[in-house]
Amino acid sequence: MATLTANILAGGEFDSPPDTPSNRLDTGGGFSFVGALEISNGVSTYKGSAVAISENWIITAGHNADLNDDGLPDPIWSGNLHLPGYGSYAVAEAFTHPAFTGFANPSINDDIALMRLANPLPPGLVYPSLGSTDIGDIVTLVGFGRSGYGSYGYTSSATLTDRRFGSNVIDTLSLDDEGSGVAEVFRYDFDDPSTTGQTDGSLGNDLETIIGPGDSGGAALMWDGNQWVLVGINTFTEGYGGRFGDIGGGVLVEPYEGWILETTGIPEPGAGALLLMGILPLVWRRVRVGIFKR
Ligand SMILES: [Ca+2]
Ligand SMILES: [Ca+2]
Ligand SMILES: [Ca+2]
Structure with a gap:
């Protein structure tokens, strides 16, 4: 079932490469927005x-x-x-x-x-600018929610101070519930480190993540080579609470x-100055999401 929760989880506590919730902290302020x-x-x-x-x-x-x-x-x-x-x-x-x-x-x-x-x-x-994503894209998830270990779930509380980030791969897109035919919701799975390197497997024990309580409203981002692009807002999880095999997701921005x-x-x-120069930063990357796949 969907739960009203969204934290950035670390990988398995005793898996390789080693990982901890503190390893996921944004200590450099790269996601200050x-x-x-x-x-x-x-x-x-x-x-x-x-x-x-x-x-x-x-x-x-x-x-x-x-x-x-x-x-x-x-x-x-x-x-x-x-x-x-x-x-x-x-x-x-x-x-x-x-x-x-x-x-x-x-x-x-x-x-x-x-x-x-x-x-x-x-x-x-x-x-960040605003943009779109598609199945197979790697997204960076950022938020202040609960953390813990994928091997057993949450160990820390949501805070107003600890910003964490991790990554996952978009697995599925779901269509507009009002029937416009465009995709509105994205999902990814929190893969066990034993699947690293396999098709649709983990990105690595110290990279793969899922959101948790307190991450709701945080960012799903992609790097376009120059800047972060906001492609989604994290809103829900499905499963048992930050454990491998759980599903996370949110709404697309596009x-x-x-x-x-x-x-x-x-x-x-x-941004007005950019507009005068003929640049439209908010429409970077046109729609790629009209088709429901998988
Ligand atoms: Ca209300
Ligand atoms: Ca809708
Ligand atoms: Ca995954």
Whole structure:
């Protein structure tokens, strides 16, 4: 079953190459645009992840804004984005995608939200562009969720400080639940290190990962040679909790690009200059996802 969880897991504790949850930490700040999202509904607090795409806007999982699972941003809700090394930034306004009906209520599709920050992020942050992915692509997963070992599951809590990353390969894409024919959801499996080197096997004990609780809203990224490209938002897992054989996934970014641009008004000032030069950073790599494979 799908669970409302998404952490970056390490490999097997006693497998080779050796690995630990701390080995997955982003100590160099290479993913500074991915923050921890601290959420409150006035009763309870929650931890998720989110991705800054401009100085004023972040993308995250729709369910991070919708704790009562009706698809709409909750009326009593507050959020803060924590960017280690940069500070904490309050969310002023949240928008869930119009097609989102709540987590697994009944589908896991369209689980994406945009949030406008009350104050702009500081200069110097580098933001990812938006793009697409396909089956067979290697993606880098980044978030602040629970970690542990694939051999037995979670050993650490989600935090507002510990950003981890790992990789996996896109196994399947699932189509739009509203029937447009485009892919909206991606999945990958958390392979045991014994399958390293095999077709569809592990990328290696110290690389292969799956998300866990607190990683919801974090990034699925690809490197285009010059910059990180945000291709997906991590939103769910299926299985037994961070163990080898579990499935992780999320929503693709590409089908929602029109809504993202319309809602945010991006390009904003910084990106406007690029637009004048004839470059459209937000449409890097056109649609490759119209076909359901496998
Ligand atoms: Ca709601
Ligand atoms: Ca949909
Ligand atoms: Ca895999």
